[in-house]
Amino acid sequence: MRLRRLAVLATGLLLVAACSPSEVPGEEPADAVEDASEAVDGDEPSGTVRFLIAENFWADWTPYQSTAQSQSRLNHHIYDTLLTFPSGDLGDPQPHLATEWEQIDDDTWEFTLRDDVSFHDGQPLTGHDIKASVELASGAAGEETVLQGRWVPTTVEVIDDHTVRFEMESPFASLFNAIRQTPIVSAEDVEAGSERLAANPNGTGPFILESETETIKTMVVNPDYWGGPASIDTLVWEYVGDAQTRVNALLAGQADAIDRVPPEHLPTIEEADGFELISATASEQVNLFSVPNRVPEWDENPDLRRAVMLAIDHEALVDSLVQGESVAAQSFLPSETLYYSPGEIDYSQNLEEARALVAEAGLEGLEFDVWAASGFLPRGEQVAEAIVANLNEIGLEARLVTADVAGLVDDSVDGTGLLYHISWSSGGDPDAAAGIYASPNRWTHGDDTIDRLVQEGKTTMDETEREAIYDELQQYLWEELPHIPLYYSDFTVAYSDELQGLRVLPNYETNFYPASISE
Amino acid sequence: MALFLLRRTTQMIVVVICVVTLVFVLLRIAGGDPARLMNAADASEEVIAATQARLGLDQPLAVQYLYFLRSIVTGDFGRSFHGGYEVRDVVFAALPNTVALAVVTVLVSTAFALLLGIGSALLRGTLLDRAVQVYVSLAQSTPSFWLAVMLVLVFAVNLSWLPAIDFTGPISFVLPVITLMVALTPILIRTIRQSFVETLERDYIRAARARGVSNARVLMIHTLKVASLPLITLVGLQSGMILAGSYVVEVIFNWPGIGKLAVDALASRNYPMVQGSVLIAAVAFVLVNFVVDILYSVLDPRIRLGAEA
Numbered sequence: 001m002r003l004r005r006l007a008v009l010a011t012g013l014l015l016v017a018a019c020s021p022s023e024v025p026g027e028e029p030a031d032a033v034e035d036a037s038e039a040v041d042g043d044e045p046s047g048t049v050r051f052l053i054a055e056n057f058w059a060d061w062t063p064y065q066s067t068a069q070s071q072s073r074l075n076h077h078i079y080d081t082l083l084t085f086p087s088g089d090l091g092d093p094q095p096h097l098a099t100e101w102e103q104i105d106d107d108t109w110e111f112t113l114r115d116d117v118s119f120h121d122g123q124p125l126t127g128h129d130i131k132a133s134v135e136l137a138s139g140a141a142g143e144e145t146v147l148q149g150r151w152v153p154t155t156v157e158v159i160d161d162h163t164v165r166f167e168m169e170s171p172f173a174s175l176f177n178a179i180r181q182t183p184i185v186s187a188e189d190v191e192a193g194s195e196r197l198a199a200n201p202n203g204t205g206p207f208i209l210e211s212e213t214e215t216i217k218t219m220v221v222n223p224d225y226w227g228g229p230a231s232i233d234t235l236v237w238e239y240v241g242d243a244q245t246r247v248n249a250l251l252a253g254q255a256d257a258i259d260r261v262p263p264e265h266l267p268t269i270e271e272a273d274g275f276e277l278i279s280a281t282a283s284e285q286v287n288l289f290s291v292p293n294r295v296p297e298w299d300e301n302p303d304l305r306r307a308v309m310l311a312i313d314h315e316a317l318v319d320s321l322v323q324g325e326s327v328a329a330q331s332f333l334p335s336e337t338l339y340y341s342p343g344e345i346d347y348s349q350n351l352e353e354a355r356a357l358v359a360e361a362g363l364e365g366l367e368f369d370v371w372a373a374s375g376f377l378p379r380g381e382q383v384a385e386a387i388v389a390n391l392n393e394i395g396l397e398a399r400l401v402t403a404d405v406a407g408l409v410d411d412s413v414d415g416t417g418l419l420y421h422i423s424w425s426s427g428g429d430p431d432a433a434a435g436i437y438a439s440p441n442r443w444t445h446g447d448d449t450i451d452r453l454v455q456e457g458k459t460t461m462d463e464t465e466r467e468a469i470y471d472e473l474q475q476y477l478w479e480e481l482p483h484i485p486l487y488y489s490d491f492t493v494a495y496s497d498e499l500q501g502l503r504v505l506p507n508y509e510t511n512f513y514p515a516s517i518s519e
Numbered sequence: 520m521a522l523f524l525l526r527r528t529t530q531m532i533v534v535v536i537c538v539v540t541l542v543f544v545l546l547r548i549a550g551g552d553p554a555r556l557m558n559a560a561d562a563s564e565e566v567i568a569a570t571q572a573r574l575g576l577d578q579p580l581a582v583q584y585l586y587f588l589r590s591i592v593t594g595d596f597g598r599s600f601h602g603g604y605e606v607r608d609v610v611f612a613a614l615p616n617t618v619a620l621a622v623v624t625v626l627v628s629t630a631f632a633l634l635l636g637i638g639s640a641l642l643r644g645t646l647l648d649r650a651v652q653v654y655v656s657l658a659q660s661t662p663s664f665w666l667a668v669m670l671v672l673v674f675a676v677n678l679s680w681l682p683a684i685d686f687t688g689p690i691s692f693v694l695p696v697i698t699l700m701v702a703l704t705p706i707l708i709r710t711i712r713q714s715f716v717e718t719l720e721r722d723y724i725r726a727a728r729a730r731g732v733s734n735a736r737v738l739m740i741h742t743l744k745v746a747s748l749p750l751i752t753l754v755g756l757q758s759g760m761i762l763a764g765s766y767v768v769e770v771i772f773n774w775p776g777i778g779k780l781a782v783d784a785l786a787s788r789n790y791p792m793v794q795g796s797v798l799i800a801a802v803a804f805v806l807v808n809f810v811v812d813i814l815y816s817v818l819d820p821r822i823r824l825g826a827e828a
Binding site: 056057060065066067068144145146149198199212213214215239240241242244245248249251252253254375404405406407409410411413422424436440441443 | 549550551552553555556557558560562563565566569570599601602603604609612668671672675676679682683684685770771772773780782783786787788792
């Protein structure tokens, strides 16, 4: 009997031992993370911040091979850029790695670098690092990168260790946006090859990557940061896809900040004590994107597209479904974009006029599919459902197809759908915002006017002329309606009021460098 | 016994290969090009093609499948499409967390179900019996995702008694285990009650009582042993299901297990990670069933292991 009791006790002990979490390689268990928040005297960095994000980490650390927002936000903490835009306004650059900059002529810019910057591995920053980074990012090095679409090929002449000169293939008006998106990596790492770059994020930024898993990236403060060390000692980024789980974790005190707060949870957080919200609207445009050559009537008949635009109750979508700080779209560019100008034609819902346009065109009963992805844009399926109901009210035979994001993207490539409920985020730059409507990509209709205006916008250096080009482009798109603009997304970050100084810019950039957390 | 083990091992290997092959095929049929998902919507076809080549997706399907089989045989499950982590490391790090959740859930659920099932069988028609029936009906009709969220809101958010998410220690088990227990116990309780009611009416039980065997001995030795056969089948199946499919609970509680890993990987069509997770879940499932078969023969000598049967 005693033996049996011993066996039971031993089993119990084994179970308790088994109840400790298995450690993922390189990952700190949560209690270890808590331990890291020990009080530190004076102005020494202290405290751990846990930030739960809605978008998974898509890429490795290979620079310039991803435009995913999650990767970009990580990069901004580990790497620096030449210039910074603290207000989110691309027209208001501030010194960062570069202290001075000057446009020599249409194709040439010169930058003077700080002389007190080191990479995390201790190497000093020189002009050779800028050359390696920019030539790789812009495609001038001959390697295909995802980011090269935001650049024109640019070669860099190193004048001396702290002076570089950019020579662009053509005048390039969106240079500041390209700079904003281009983290500076070490020339030595670039020479070592993509494997080293992928595995070893060696930047000059305020945080150093300490450990990582598929879903968790843990950073610690860079004590030698040229701008002074951050106040936060440890910064944990964690992907938690389920919105309810993120909100629960924040309210239960297990997370310090969360992003993409669903609008239906905003009142709960607002009413709870000890939490704050920052909403950034107007940098992500949600459209019904059409794919050319799927339904000839759509490509050939502008009245059909106008009828669809008039059938949709944009205000109701925003007020009743999407909610939060979302705003009905008034242009093909988000309202925070440089040179934004709202469309002049009024497309307030008018079912009668829409029905008449469809009837006059003889398109009653026209069948096509509208695709929406579940678990992507907030209430995407309900929005698409409401739109399909509107379209069927004016005599069309629209069908709603729902899938996950992967399924939707797949159909947009080689499927049969016509309209896709998706978004395009552009960070405030008009070229980045308008580029999606121009050739060559699968969403474009090969419209010469759009292609010409987008190209001119990219290469026109005179600000007044450039503004006029983007105004013309926006009015043209608004009249032609190659796609159906819907609304600008609400992107809300919620955080504990123990976290102070967190900066969320209108372009969604989330910056923890100026933040601190109470013990 | 040796023949039985050989036969069952062969069966298990065949089942696992069939499952992973099915997953390999279904992932490709389901569509959703990982390379396109990883790139911006306006990325050029050249960039997409370069990404496909980097991920090995430019190879014919048959070649990809052969690479996949080779990776299983060598125990190297390949690298994640996102971040380049070794799939083997990530999956084996997540596995103990799911196993721990499954073990605790099965132990607690079985004990709870035995208590209520036996009590209900012994006290048929009483208030307790009716209360148990009400619990069974309520538990059966309660969706797990709803219960999980409610438990978190009450015990973690409002009362701050328990953690809302994560696996940080024994206390983290409370809410996920209750959620899973409510889903598992109704059928267990029904089975135990029915089995006990039938067994208690058997002649040999009456004979034992007539011989003056104590009630406790009749219950614990004669009845429980016979009545536990269907229970073991159910517990075995449910253990496998938790190992392979507790993803709803893992997602809601941010439990770092295989279920959450597979769901996250599926959304981004991270083929190696989905395949690795499913492979390990399938192996766990067939192993649990194998153990159940062994237990069967121990509990009921009439059930022989294979050849003699």
